Amino acid sequence: MDPTALIRVEKLRKRYDMGDFVVNALDGVDLEVQEGEFVAIMGSSGSGKSTLMNLLGCLAQASEGRYWLNAQEVSRLSSSALAQVRNQTIGFVFQSFNLLRRTSALENVELPLLYAGVGGRERRRRAKQALDRVGLAERTKHAPNELSGGQQQRVAIARALVTRPKLLLADEPTGNLDSRTTEEVLLLLQELSESGMSIVMVTHELDVAEQARRIVTMKDGRIADDRPSPRGGGR
């Protein structure tokens, strides 16, 4: 076990008690992700990839096993402490963007900084910087409904980057996009990876997964396969 790994997971289990029977969504997962890696997690629905994603994102606690994130054990933290970890260490990108309606791109990107207690001027400066980084410096005032799907996802990525997190978690980031904008978003993730950002991405599409440098395949709540991407990261 490597203590310097960004993500270290030991025998992680997640059980859902459905009353009559118990579902083992995660059935003993061991995983390490180093800083700067770009990992895709694949698997059919029900394979446990989303559950693993939620646990890695500190959105839920495992039933058993231990989880170190950035050298901090997070598997015993309270919900308030987990919120702080999510705020400072993790950036989320969702399939359905999850931008606030009738709220400008800039304010959407500012949101995590609001909960980090960053002051107004600094907040705007960093949000603009993040939007600039995803190529939307000209669209700061636009509300989500005035942006294309690809642009909306880029705003969401800017929001994930604005706190300068160690880890970017992307849950089917291209699931709601057409092929051209999928390309656009994947290219952005590539760029981020090349600049040193650690990325874990869940997808069920092989060609999307192949953009990563490592592909972890889940089956029945366990890791079935873990190997480098055949294309070695797309380029």
Place this chain on the structure above:
Amino acid sequence: MSLLQVLRVAVLAILRNAMRSFLTVLGIIIGVAAVITMVALGEGAQAQVSARFSAMGADLLVLRSGSTRQGGVRGGAGSSLSLSWDDLEAIRTQVPSAQYVAPLLRLNAQVLSEEQNWACSINGTSPEYFDIQEWKLGAGEPFSEVHLSAGAQVAVLGATVADQLFGYQVDPVQQSIRIRNVPFTVLGVLQEKGQSAMGQNADDVVLIPYTTFNKRLERRSQQFVAGEIYVKAVAGKSSECSRAITMLLRERHQLQPGEEDDFSVRDLAEIASARQEGVQTFSLLLASIAAVSLLVGGIGIMNIMLVSVTERTREIGLRMAVGARPVDILSQFLIESMVLSLTGGILGVGLGFFASQRLAEQFQWAMPINPDIIGVAMGFSALVGIVFGIYPAWKASRLDPIEALRHE
């Protein structure tokens, strides 16, 4: 997240559903306005009652012959005469707390002037009666002890009678009037007094010396006072005076212990306080009903906050994902409901103020708005926001971020 930012988020969320928010706030506006108006109405009514009674004369006792009216089947008060002129004199001399004492003999008769005639109450009394009623003269002067002992044919007119007989052009003073064919000289006209506490027009009256009344108009008993005795007690001592008079009269009438009084003493202060209590109960009732409407407004807030939490489940999930702690979500929704209820409170105070002023004009009452009630109403509406906002806010803060993000 600073309070200012939470406030800003709350206001934005409220404005996003402006119509819905307004209707919710309307419930609070009406509730607060109703409380303020009803309390003002109650206080106005109380002030009105006490003003009327003090106009009629505080510390005033009225003595009547005969048994009390509660006492079984009797001939009624004054049907058998028991208060003698000697009793009256005894009260005047032996009861120190009795400041002024005057008899009042009444009859209704037609009064004639040169031009007009008018039916009204003719009261035979003594000069002390003017002091008892604190009745000033608008013109001329009252009759005196000299007129009384001489049985002079002189009269003092109430304002209404003076108007009816002489109109506004003629000065009634030193004019002649006739009552039952007996000529009287008008000495003066009383100042207008308005309605008495019992609802009669106090100005529709002619006052003459009781000696003249007895000698010229209607021959009544020489031994007994065939009417009432008015007593003005020393200020604040009306109940002491009432007790002293009762004791004195029982002794003079040689009543045994246990035997009922053969006279009655009515203390106007007691009647006033009984009425005051009635008005108080009534205004408490009004305020309670108004408070219920405020409660209903609070339920409206709870309802709309629950809807809002459900609608914004995904937003809550996202906020949690990017780092909002449960307490952040709780305070956000709590502040939102407090902004709603306090806005309603402020507007409600305004509306309540306006409504009370209009009612005050309508009733011609003074309706004092107690500054306390504004504070109470505002505090209460903030409390409504907390009480009815806490459950939806708590519900929002306990959402599971994963479930919330998946919510459609």
